[in-house]
Amino acid sequence: MRIGIIGAGWLGGTVGRLWVQAGHEVLFSSRHPEQLVSMTRPLGPRASVGTPLQAAEFGPVVLIAVPYGALPQLGSDLREALRGKIVLDACNPPPGSDDALAREAQANGVGPTSAKYLPGTRLVRAFSAVDATAVEASAGRRSGKLAVPIAGDDTQAVQVAAWLVLDAGCEPLVVGNLAAATRFQRGGPGFRANTTMTELRRRLGLPKAD
Structure with a gap:
């Protein structure tokens, strides 16, 4: 699968690298794509770098992992490029933020708020509740995999998001629709439970898997 990553920092870079290792073609992007070359060069020909617009246009799936305050402008700038794409939203309002966007997300839920500012996308909340270090550690384990909650x-x-969580070496837990996120x-x-499927189900009050 061809996947674009907008925001190839700590989380986006880690997840993207694991996807490349799983066989996907990944375009990593940032406002300064030249700074990503040293990260992508060792990954081989399936990894490339570009601008956020190029990442949005690259394939049917886009992972967005940018500061939450950037979403409205990003959604406006890339509206046509992102239309109809599966967007994995890993963004979170920062702790202690009291700006208008953070208040809106707190009142209406981050999932529905992200969908509002990324109109026309098939948005899934994914990789938003876990740390990159936990994802990387899970990919190296045979058991006790990290459970990643997703919703859409x-x-x-x-x-598709669930498959990509598996390809990143983790276990997907579908929690419900965007409101359930x-x-x-x-x-x-x-949030930041960084734990196994059994424990995450317990924390969320979900029944044990069959």
């Missing part, structure tokens, strides 16, 4: 309104998009946003029981 588009069933097929959620399924409040359970693993900052302040929710699933």
Whole structure:
């Protein structure tokens, strides 16, 4: 699969590298793509670098891992390029923020708020509640994998997100629709749990898997 990453920092860079190792073609982007070359060169020909617009246009899936305050402008600038794409939203309002966007996300839920500012996308909250170090550690383990909560309104998009969580060496836990993503946003029981499937289900009050 061709995947664009907008915001190839700590989380985006880690997840993207694991996807390349799983066989996907990944375009890593930032406002200064030349700074990403040293990271992508060892990954081989399936890894490339570019601008956020190039990442949005690259393939059917885009992971966005940028500061939350950048989303409205990003959604405006890349509206046509992102239209119809499966967007994995890993962004979170910063702790203690009291700006208008953070208040809106707190009142309405981060998932629905992200969907508002990324209109026309098939948005899934994914990789938003886990640390990059936990993702990387999970990819190196055979058991006790990291559980990654995901949520979205588009069933097929959620399924694709679940496959990509598996390809990053973690276990996906579908929590529900975008509104249900409040359970693993900052302040929710699933945020930064960085734990196994059994424990994450317990924290979220979900039944044990069959």
